[in-house]
Amino acid sequence: MAESARAVIEDVTSAFTELPAVDSSSGVDGPIGWPGYDDARARAAERTGERESVVCGVGKVGGTEAVLIAFEFGFLGGSLGERTGARIEGAFTRARELGVPVVSLIATGGSRMQEGMRALTQLQRIARQAASARAAGLPQIAVLCDPTTGGGWATLGGGADVTLALRGAQVGFAGSRVRPPGDPVAYTAEGQLAAGQLDALVEPADLRIRLERWLALLTNPAPGEPPPPAALGTAELPDTGWAAVRRARAAERPRAESYLDIYFEWREELSGDRCGGVDAGVRCGFGHRDGVSIAYAAQCGTPTRPAGFRTAARLVRLADRLGIPVLTLVDTPGAANDAAAERAGAGPAIAELFGAVAAARVPVTTLVIGEGGSGGALAFAAPGRTWVTPDAYFSVTSPEAAASILKRPDEDVPAVANQLRLRPQDLVDLGIARGIVTPAR
Structure with missing residues (x-):
């Protein structure tokens, strides 16, 4: 199982302030009345200490302030529901207010079955927020933890400007219980890197420094026209x-x-x-x-x-x-x-x-x-x-x-x-x- 959301946040930040939770209710047992859904959420909250599958806030990663969205896989498999979407929307809104990058630390099994299509449409909600951040010129970095599947991969993960993955992580649109038999490597971080879908594999111990470097690079542009490098070969011009x-x-x-x-x-x-x-x-x-x-x-x-x-x-x-x-x-x-x-x-x-x-x-x-x-x-x-x-x-x-x-x-x-x-x-x-x-x- 993936590391807890708060443990990952602690690993990569020197300071973190959680955003106020957006936890409006959708009626008894959720928006489609799935029997036992309220009880399942209560058990997940007791087990993880969280009230939803994401923890969002503002943190310092090296010398760069950023909004972090960290998935709690222990809460119903890090699945995306309405309250998840509301929290992620609030995180992007805060990033635009502050003018800072967004870092998504993803560990999810996809959309939440117990909320039906109301859960699936959160992908549109997230995509709209990511598009607004792009229009505002804010960098987006995703870190794919184990596992990253379904809508989390197809929005925050695959849609980020820079996509990193922890070595050995399961990464794919199809989760392990629904994919057809075939090449298992295609559903790994290593397979996705070879197929051009990721930028780099990262060891967990190196994640903090890699995020620090990427955030520094994406938020500190050089002024004006870059000078050309000096020649490294000969100074003599060819005769013919x-x-x-x-x-x-x-x-x-x-x-x-x-x-x-x-x-x-x-x-x-x-x-x-x-x-x-x-x-x-x-x-x-x-x-x-x-x-x-x-x-x-x-x-x-x-x-x-x-x-x-x-x-x-x-x-x-x-x-x-x-x-x-x-x-x-x-x-x-x-x-x-x-x-x-x-x-x-x-x-x-x-x-x-x-x-x-x-x-x-x-x-x-x-x-x-x-x-x-x-x-x-x-x-x-x-x-x-x-x-x-x-x-x-x-x-x-x-x-x-x-x-x-x-x-x-x-x-x-x-x-x-x-x-x-x-x-x-x-x-x-x-x-x-x-x-x-x-x-x-």
């Missing part, structure tokens, strides 16, 4: 286009991980597109730099898959809503173009990222650190705010593909690379890049 391509493809050329490690003092990552996919070749998250937060979406040198574009778009939209500027790192030979990528929606996924960058109100800074292959690279780039390193190139397509399209022989590929004007200095001359960054002195 083919030399630029070969240098960008060199195995020893610095990659995104090195740039992120040097640019940020520490960072936390988002994972997955929330559509069933994860692209290990795209890193997205928020980093701490000089006391403030900058979001990032970085290609890692592989063909970018649809899940990578959708994850990056998710990152850009979230950062924009929270007023956090974005750094993107371009490094890909191009978008993945195999049959699986087409079936997964490569075109719409690329369009989604183009749209997110175009619509962003926060500044987006781009640094091309390696290969800039066609539209799969351009989707990550900010118009007017793109910089390039000396060991990078940007091209309408690869020299090999251009030669093939133009029906030229393979031996013409180097000449085609030169004709494409893809060198860093060419990109500046063409107005594609604002400038060439050099290594720090």
Whole structure:
């Protein structure tokens, strides 16, 4: 059984003030007169010391004030009823009044059978409150405890900006008593992470520090346009286009991980597109730099898959809503173009990222650190705010593909690379890049 609501709250906060309870009655044995429901609630209250399945209040998590919604699984399986919905609504209302984030610590079996459809419609009530918080620019973080199923997963859990889960937790829309036989891993936190539905697994002992870090990152945006990182490779510019391509493809050329490690003092990552996919070749998250937060979406040198574009778009939209500027790192030979990528929606996924960058109100800074292959690279780039390193190139397509399209022989590929004007200095001359960054002195 999940840890009690108050124990979890004590684990993650240094101070907590409970909100006044909203416990209006719905008549004898609840709204649909379920026989024995009042007695069941009374026994649950005696067993747990709580009057409902959630405890809500305002607490301090590290240096950040937040509203916490903690589920008490011992109270009728942490199920959602009318009074649960009223308490959660009150918590979101208080968060909007204070202008603070919402942290949901979830352990629930779903909607409460003894209240019928009146219980199920609480999901609409909760969704409305979460939407109001998003419109107010308030971050929402969910922690999925064991178990998190049904409506709690499908509203507060799956709908949060950042979704963490305790390692080994049962997580799924279908609870253990109603799911069909099949793959049991699909209903675990580990399975949901692999399917792109969670951002990270957390050990219980690490939960407090991870929440502290996430809340600090999501509530402390950097002012203005992020500076591009300094180049980590050579300072010399390539003489020819083919030399630029070969240098960008060199195995020893610095990659995104090195740039992120040097640019940020520490960072936390988002994972997955929330559509069933994860692209290990795209890193997205928020980093701490000089006391403030900058979001990032970085290609890692592989063909970018649809899940990578959708994850990056998710990152850009979230950062924009929270007023956090974005750094993107371009490094890909191009978008993945195999049959699986087409079936997964490569075109719409690329369009989604183009749209997110175009619509962003926060500044987006781009640094091309390696290969800039066609539209799969351009989707990550900010118009007017793109910089390039000396060991990078940007091209309408690869020299090999251009030669093939133009029906030229393979031996013409180097000449085609030169004709494409893809060198860093060419990109500046063409107005594609604002400038060439050099290594720090």
